[in-house]
Amino acid sequence: MTQEIEKTGEKPSRRTVLVSALVALVLSILANGYFYSLEGARGVYVWHPLLALKVLLFMGLGPISLAIVALPLEKLAKKLAMRVMRWLSFVGSILVGLISIAILAFLIVVPRTGSLEPARLNLINPSQGILAQGARSEAAFSAAESPESQEAAPIALSPLDRPLLRLAFSSDPHWGADTANATARTQILEEIAARRPDAFFMLGDTVETGNSATQWNLALSDLEALIPAVPLRLLLGNHDALFGGQYLYRKAFYPKGFSSDSGSPYYWSIDAGSATIVAVDLPWGTEMFGARQRTWLEKTLAAADPRRPLIVVSHSYFYASGYDDPTFDTPWYDHYQNIPALVPLFEKYGVDLVISGHNHYQELLAHNGVTYAIIGSMGGIPDPEPSYRSPYSQWMKVAGYGWLDVDVLPGRLALTFRSETGEARQSATIEY
Numbered sequence: 177m178t179q180e181i182e183k184t185g186e187k188p189s190r191r192t193v194l195v196s197a198l199v200a201l202v203l204s205i206l207a208n209g210y211f212y213s214l215e216g217a218r219g220v221y222v223w224h225p226l227l228a229l230k231v232l233l234f235m236g237l238g239p240i241s242l243a244i245v246a247l248p249l250e251k252l253a254k255k256l257a258m259r260v261m262r263w264l265s266f267v268g269s270i271l272v273g274l275i276s277i278a279i280l281a282f283l284i285v286v287p288r289t290g291s292l293e294p295a296r297l298n299l300i301n302p303s304q305g306i307l308a309q310g311a312r313s314e315a316a317f318s319a320a321e322s323p324e325s326q327e328a329a330p331i332a333l334s335p336l337d338r339p340l341l342r343l344a345f346s347s348d349p350h351w352g353a354d355t356a357n358a359t360a361r362t363q364i365l366e367e368i369a370a371r372r373p374d375a376f377f378m379l380g381d382t383v384e385t386g387n388s389a390t391q392w393n394l395a396l397s398d399l400e401a402l403i404p405a406v407p408l409r410l411l412l413g414n415h416d417a418l419f420g421g422q423y424l425y426r427k428a429f430y431p432k433g434f435s436s437d438s439g440s441p442y443y444w445s446i447d448a449g450s451a452t453i454v455a456v457d458l459p460w461g462t463e464m465f466g467a468r469q470r471t472w473l474e475k476t477l478a479a480a481d482p483r484r485p486l487i488v489v490s491h492s493y494f495y496a497s498g499y500d501d502p503t504f505d506t507p508w509y510d511h512y513q514n515i516p517a518l519v520p521l522f523e524k525y526g527v528d529l530v531i532s533g534h535n536h537y538q539e540l541l542a543h544n545g546v547t548y549a550i551i552g553s554m555g556g557i558p559d560p561e562p563s564y565r566s567p568y569s570q571w572m573k574v575a576g577y578g579w580l581d582v583d584v585l586p587g588r589l590a591l592t593f594r595s596e597t598g599e600a601r602q603s604a605t606i607e608y
């Protein structure tokens with residue numbers, strides 16, 4: 177009977193329908209698999225669960241399901257139902273195939289269009305650390321102690337007040353976002369350049385949409401104009417990672433020749449001479465925090481010199497005040513993924529300070545002997561008044577821009593949360 181139908185030239189044939197449905201299924205698996213493999217993509221599913229994403233994830237099952245439903249319909253005397261199913265499956269296959277190819281092209285081609293040169297900046301290569309900066313401070317410190325250098329040092333700081341290392345941290349400048357405050361961003365960079373820290377860390381969301389070379393170029397031209405000499409290291413934020421942005425991030429800020437102790441450009445530890453700085457890859461939450469990174473982190477924290485302060489940096493935060501996302505109802509506060517996955521390690525291995533971005537507030541928190549700093553926005557639109565206050569919050573600044581200075585002193589860390597114009601908003605001291 178079925179063969180008769182095929183002989184009568186029923187179009188599209190069973191074979192055509194099944195083969196095209198299988199091709200569509202394979203293409204949709206490839207498109208979704210490639211997207212899922214990209215930095216930060218998994219977090220999009222969790223934190224921005226758009227209906228469109230779910231449709232894209234399961235679209236490959238549509239045509240093949242219709243093709244299977246059409247099979248028993250071949251036995252019916254009237255062929256209309258079978259014909260309708262076959263055509264629906266066939267047209268669906270073409271649509272799913274085209275959408276899958278478009279997604280793959282979008283993810284692969286868009287980040288690679290437009291030119292982007294490696295940054296002409298004083299980038300910190302994680303494997304080389306910032307020992308030279310720390311050593312320079314220590315050398316100046318020793319020189320200032322010698323009698324002949326006393327004349328050259330008009331302010332005689334006591335050794336306990338003289339920083340061994342001066343670090344600056346900022347996050348979330350969001351170059352390319354219409355809502356970002358370019359004036360605040362420029363002011364912060366000018367202030368940091370004037371202070372000449374030993375190292376400056378930008379903790380992510382450098383750009384609004386990571387796959388746009390135009391936006392990375394905007395960031396580069398400002399950074400090259402304003403802080404060409406400041407030793408700089410960036411982290412990858414959730415916005416930087418969007419739709420294949422990791423390619424442009426690496427091209428500009430982690431060029432060939434750079435390497436890290438972890439082997440990853442996204443998480444590493446830096447020997448900063450007077451401090452150990454450990455970066456973890458948490459663009460949204462723990463979606464990229466797999467067994468490999470976890471093992472590396474535990475080993476790194478366990479091996480850190482206990483005489484030096486241990487500072488962890490990340491894009492997404494741990495303890496934080498915040499609000500429920502009005503669109504997706506996701507909680508932008510006390511991070512339900514990051515806290516259980518990493519905080520026990522921080523407490524076990526004596527991490528002194530954890531510095532993060534992601535939320536556009538400035539906040540100081542402390543819990544079980546670990547201090548947490550959320551360093552505020554370097555231009556990204558300020559977050560709304562928080563509806564939730566973390567029980568571990570000690571101080572908070574809403575609706576402002578700024579950054580955080582951390583001075584490493586003998587036996588203590590001095591934290592200063594600053595406004596965009598450099599005024600100290602809040603200070604804190606942590607003993608290590």
Ligand SMILES: [Fe+2]
Binds near residue numbers: 348350415534
């Ligand atoms: Fe951000």
